[in-house]
Amino acid sequence: MKKPAPRETILSLFSQTPNGFVSGAQISTELGISRTAVWKHIRNLRQAGYNIEAIPSRGYQLIQSPDILMPEAIQAGLECRVIGSRVCCLDATDSTNLQACRFGDDGEAEGLVVVADQQSSGKGRMGRRWESPAEVNLYASILLRPAILPFDAPQLTFLSAVAVCRAIMSSTGLQARVKWPNDVLLNGRKVAGLLNEMSAETDRVNYVVLGIGVNLNMRKDQFPEALRYPATSLAIAKGHPVSRLDFTRSLLQEIDALYQAFLEQGSEPVFEAWQQLCDMTGKAVRVDCNDLLIEGVMAGLADDGALLVRTATGKMERVYAGDVRPA
Amino acid sequence: MKKPAPRETILSLFSQTPNGFVSGAQISTELGISRTAVWKHIRNLRQAGYNIEAIPSRGYQLIQSPDILMPEAIQAGLECRVIGSRVCCLDATDSTNLQACRFGDDGEAEGLVVVADQQSSGKGRMGRRWESPAEVNLYASILLRPAILPFDAPQLTFLSAVAVCRAIMSSTGLQARVKWPNDVLLNGRKVAGLLNEMSAETDRVNYVVLGIGVNLNMRKDQFPEALRYPATSLAIAKGHPVSRLDFTRSLLQEIDALYQAFLEQGSEPVFEAWQQLCDMTGKAVRVDCNDLLIEGVMAGLADDGALLVRTATGKMERVYAGDVRPA
Numbered sequence: 280m281k282k283p284a285p286r287e288t289i290l291s292l293f294s295q296t297p298n299g300f301v302s303g304a305q306i307s308t309e310l311g312i313s314r315t316a317v318w319k320h321i322r323n324l325r326q327a328g329y330n331i332e333a334i335p336s337r338g339y340q341l342i343q344s345p346d347i348l349m350p351e352a353i354q355a356g357l358e359c360r361v362i363g364s365r366v367c368c369l370d371a372t373d374s375t376n377l378q379a380c381r382f383g384d385d386g387e388a389e390g391l392v393v394v395a396d397q398q399s400s401g402k403g404r405m406g407r408r409w410e411s412p413a414e415v416n417l418y419a420s421i422l423l424r425p426a427i428l429p430f431d432a433p434q435l436t437f438l439s440a441v442a443v444c445r446a447i448m449s450s451t452g453l454q455a456r457v458k459w460p461n462d463v464l465l466n467g468r469k470v471a472g473l474l475n476e477m478s479a480e481t482d483r484v485n486y487v488v489l490g491i492g493v494n495l496n497m498r499k500d501q502f503p504e505a506l507r508y509p510a511t512s513l514a515i516a517k518g519h520p521v522s523r524l525d526f527t528r529s530l531l532q533e534i535d536a537l538y539q540a541f542l543e544q545g546s547e548p549v550f551e552a553w554q555q556l557c558d559m560t561g562k563a564v565r566v567d568c569n570d571l572l573i574e575g576v577m578a579g580l581a582d583d584g585a586l587l588v589r590t591a592t593g594k595m596e597r598v599y600a601g602d603v604r605p606a
Numbered sequence: 607m608k609k610p611a612p613r614e615t616i617l618s619l620f621s622q623t624p625n626g627f628v629s630g631a632q633i634s635t636e637l638g639i640s641r642t643a644v645w646k647h648i649r650n651l652r653q654a655g656y657n658i659e660a661i662p663s664r665g666y667q668l669i670q671s672p673d674i675l676m677p678e679a680i681q682a683g684l685e686c687r688v689i690g691s692r693v694c695c696l697d698a699t700d701s702t703n704l705q706a707c708r709f710g711d712d713g714e715a716e717g718l719v720v721v722a723d724q725q726s727s728g729k730g731r732m733g734r735r736w737e738s739p740a741e742v743n744l745y746a747s748i749l750l751r752p753a754i755l756p757f758d759a760p761q762l763t764f765l766s767a768v769a770v771c772r773a774i775m776s777s778t779g780l781q782a783r784v785k786w787p788n789d790v791l792l793n794g795r796k797v798a799g800l801l802n803e804m805s806a807e808t809d810r811v812n813y814v815v816l817g818i819g820v821n822l823n824m825r826k827d828q829f830p831e832a833l834r835y836p837a838t839s840l841a842i843a844k845g846h847p848v849s850r851l852d853f854t855r856s857l858l859q860e861i862d863a864l865y866q867a868f869l870e871q872g873s874e875p876v877f878e879a880w881q882q883l884c885d886m887t888g889k890a891v892r893v894d895c896n897d898l899l900i901e902g903v904m905a906g907l908a909d910d911g912a913l914l915v916r917t918a919t920g921k922m923e924r925v926y927a928g929d930v931r932p933a
Contacts, residue, residue, distance in 0.1 A: 380805075384707075404807065428926050429756055430910070433808045433929050459809060478707075480731065480801060481760045481787060481911075482927035583757070584808075599755050602807035 285320050287351035293341040294356045302338035315519050346395050346523050355525055359535035364390035371397040376476055376490040377418035383486035389424040393455050402474055404461055415496040417527055421489040429479035432487050433584045434546040436461050437553040439473045439489045442533035450526045451517050458558045459586045459603050469510035471496050496520045550580050567600035612637050612647050617682035620668040629665035632676055662911035673850050675721050680854055686862035691717035698724040703803055703817040706747035710813035716751040731788055743822040744854055748816040756806035759814050760911045763788050763872040764880040766800040766816045771883050777853045778844050784883045784911045786930050795838035797821050823847045877907050890933035893925050901933055
């Protein structure tokens with residue numbers, strides 16, 4: 280892992296201090312730079328929106344951080360083994376998934392996170408569009424290089440879904456639910472969507488990109504009128520905005536922990552957690568598979584991630600692609 | 607499909623003429639161009655190595671085609687429904703697979719064929735190198751966009767293997783054999799290697815690239831000394847060089863026919879043909895799966911392309927990645 284940037288180290292010192300104060304001498308020693316250089320970094324942080332006070336003989340105090348996504352702010356004190364080893368924050372991009380795939384093609388190491396304030400071509404499943412207005416939501420893509428077969432890569436979609444639910448719980452206390460294959464719902468409305476992409480050879484994965492879009496602070500009037508599925512945001516559900524920065528950090532930590540479990544124990548812990556978070560299990564569902572409509576009771580996930588639906592004749596159908604709704 | 611280039615049309619007329627002669631008037635009418643323009647095209651073909659004679663009052667006669675890979679020569683009269691809709695011939699490239707993936711990322715339609723006279727970073731399976739000296743072999747990559755799940759994409763490796771065996775048979779009369787998962791052998795030596803790559807979402811394939819390397823006219827002294835597996839070429843086996851152009855055209859036609867069968871009937875016809883071409887079936891084999899060595903009798907292919915090996919205890923092992931050899 281590369282050496283942290285000075286800004287990252289300073290923010291990290293603020294997050295670790297017991298009394299809220301970090302002295303200029305401490306920063307100077309930690310970074311091996313002059314007091315003048317310390318002062319320049321503090322000035323740059325202030326210009327970036329950080330409210331930092333200087334109290335003579337006590338040091339600097341971080342009063343408030345801006346809710347902007349910057350590598351240093353995301354990485355400072357982040358408790359991750361792999362995820363966030365490199366963070367790339369863009370003001371605007373075509374699609375964070377496309378960017379992460381480009382990094383993947385160029386040999387970037389796993390753990391890279393690409394976030395953007397805005398996407399011009401946000402991608403949903405099956406070539407659909409994902410609405411991506413500026414600076415209210417989280418659009419993130421994470422590059423992984425697990426030593427798995429292409430067959431097993433679809434399992435990682437469920438990992439993202441579980442991580443998003445956990446991050447929503449720890450940021451807001453709200454209980455989100457998962458919807459097969461790649462949605463997260465809050466009060467029955469879509470709050471997050473996942474789109475994994477992979478590059479693979481026949482018997483090995485080159486890389487997987489976990490694409491994650493979460494409606495954080497989107498207002499009702501920002502949703503398009505005609506939606507395939509009703510949508511909401513954390514702010515709408517909670518009644519006030521949430522910190523994009525805190526949510527992002529929380530999400531990356533959840534993904535890191537689940538990914539480690541996946542590498543060590545396989546998909547079972549992820550699938551179990553996913554099934555706990557799915558309230559359609561045991562309920563009557565209707566699955567639209569384009570040319571085929573399957574009706575039955577949702578029985579859970581098969582070990583390859585297929586949706587298991589028991590039809591009226593007792594037959595267990597395995598669904599690999601389709602839209603599921605309560606019947 | 608785009609309109610064929612004038613050169614392609616002219617070469618196609620030569621291939622269709624019953625008496626060997628094509629008149630200038632005929633070419634002029636067919637292309638809707640002046641006799642002077644016809645003459646310029648003929649001159650260009652001659653400069654490209656085509657031996658074309660002009661016999662007064664009878665027309666032009668194609669005495670000999672050069673063995674160079676050019677789009678017009680590959681496409682002229684090619685009996686394909688999809689494959690070869692666009693052909694891109696490169697003198698040298700990093701890897702035809704990388705090039706075809708780039709076309710895939712940029713939205714190119716399926717059927718694109720990339721061939722190169724030489725590769726600087728020819729790719730083998732599991733990140734290994736594929737020796738790619740200049741102008742003696744075939745290095746080709748084909749872009750496909752089948753409406754299948756990522757789970758089913760590995761089946762296409764077997765399609766390439768069968769197509770290569772059939773093209774070898776029709777070009778040389780030699781009976782090549784397949785070796786799981788992605789090799790073609792001649793007299794027990796490797797004559798071709800296949801490397802498929804795909805870009806996929808969880809429940810759909812964006813594209814698959816069939817990478818095909820065939821040792822056509824490589825001489826014994828051109829093989830590296832230390833090879834993982836003994837290798838040969840069609841020229842070594844046959845005792846004289848083979849036409850790269852004829853082989854390429856034959857291969858593309860075989861792939862096109864098999865791909866149509868795959869789309870219409872699924873993997874069964876391909877798997878059946880592959881198993882017919884595999885002489886290890888029913889024999890004792892040893893499979894090196896990195897950290898695991900499996901010994902037993904090769905029982906064939908599972909429906910997902912896994913190698914089935916029955917061990918001494920009677921258990922049927924499914925192998926997804928490994929190197930298989932006679933025990």
